[in-house]
Amino acid sequence: MRFFVGMFALLGCLVTVPAGAAQKKEVVAPAVRATPPLTTDTQNLLLLDLSTGGRVTIWLRPDVAPLMVERIKTLTRQHFYDGLAFHRVIDGFMAQGGDPKGDGTGGSTLPDVKAEFNYLPHVRGAVSAARSDKEDSANSQFFIVFQPRLSLDKKYTVFGRVLDGMQYVDAIERGEPPANPSRIVHAYIAADNPPAYMAGPPAPALGAPVTLPGTASGPDAAKPKLAPAARKAPVKKAPAKK
Numbered sequence: 215m216r217f218f219v220g221m222f223a224l225l226g227c228l229v230t231v232p233a234g235a236a237q238k239k240e241v242v243a244p245a246v247r248a249t250p251p252l253t254t255d256t257q258n259l260l261l262l263d264l265s266t267g268g269r270v271t272i273w274l275r276p277d278v279a280p281l282m283v284e285r286i287k288t289l290t291r292q293h294f295y296d297g298l299a300f301h302r303v304i305d306g307f308m309a310q311g312g313d314p315k316g317d318g319t320g321g322s323t324l325p326d327v328k329a330e331f332n333y334l335p336h337v338r339g340a341v342s343a344a345r346s347d348k349e350d351s352a353n354s355q356f357f358i359v360f361q362p363r364l365s366l367d368k369k370y371t372v373f374g375r376v377l378d379g380m381q382y383v384d385a386i387e388r389g390e391p392p393a394n395p396s397r398i399v400h401a402y403i404a405a406d407n408p409p410a411y412m413a414g415p416p417a418p419a420l421g422a423p424v425t426l427p428g429t430a431s432g433p434d435a436a437k438p439k440l441a442p443a444a445r446k447a448p449v450k451k452a453p454a455k456k
C-alpha cells in the first residue's frame with residue numbers, strides 16, 4: 215500500500231497546469247448593509263416631550279435594529295412611556311429611562327427582545343437598549359449617551375440617534391436615582407400627527423412643615439421605621455461607568 219501511495223504522489227507531481235490557466239480563488243462577498251431610512255421619514259422619528267422644557271427628535275434605525283425599533287414604536291403608540299422618569303442618570307455618561315417601576319427592574323408585558331448588536335457607535339446622542347447581564351434581555355428601557363463611550367459598541371443595541379433637542383437631554387436631572395427625576399411627558403411617532411410640545415403640569419408646591427398635636431418635633435423626634443427592602447428582580451441596566 216505504501217508503494218502505491220508513493221507512486222500516486224509521484225504522478226501528482228508530474229501533472230502540469232496548462233499555460234495561462236488561472237487558479238480559482240474563493241471570493242467572499244462583502245456584507246451588504248441595509249439602507250437606513252431618511253432622517254425626514256416620519257415613520258422612523260421618535261418624539262420625546264421632556265419635562266426639562268422641550269421636544270427631542272430621535273432618528274430610529276430599523277435597518278440595524280428592526281426588532282428594537284418595532285418594540286419602541288409599539289410601546290410609544292400604547293402611551294407606555296408617557297410620564298415615566300429617567301431613573302438612572304450619570305453625568306458625562308448617559309440618561310436611562312423607560313422603566314414603569316422607576317428602579318431599573320421593570321419593563322413591559324411584552325417578551326424580551328433579542329440582541330441586535332451592530333456597527334453604530336455609542337457617540338453623543340446615541341440611543342441604545344438597556345439590558346441585564348443576559349444579552350437577549352432588552353425590553354422597554356433605553357439610555358441616551360451624553361459623551362462618547364465606544365467601549366460599549368457591539369455589546370448593547372444602538373437603535374437610534376438624537377437629531378434635535380439634545381439640550382433637553384443634557385438638562386435631565388442627575389442621580390441614581392435623581393432626587394427630583396426628569397420625565398417623559400409624552401412620547402410620539404412623528405407619523406401619527408402629534409400635537410405641538412406642551413409642558414407637563416408643574417409640581418405641587420410644598421407648604422411649611424406641620425407638627426401634629428401630641429407629636430415630637432426637632433432633632434429629638436423619633437425617626438420613622440423603614441419597611442424591609444423588597445427583593446428586586448434582575449436590573450435592566452445600561453453598563454456601569456468605567
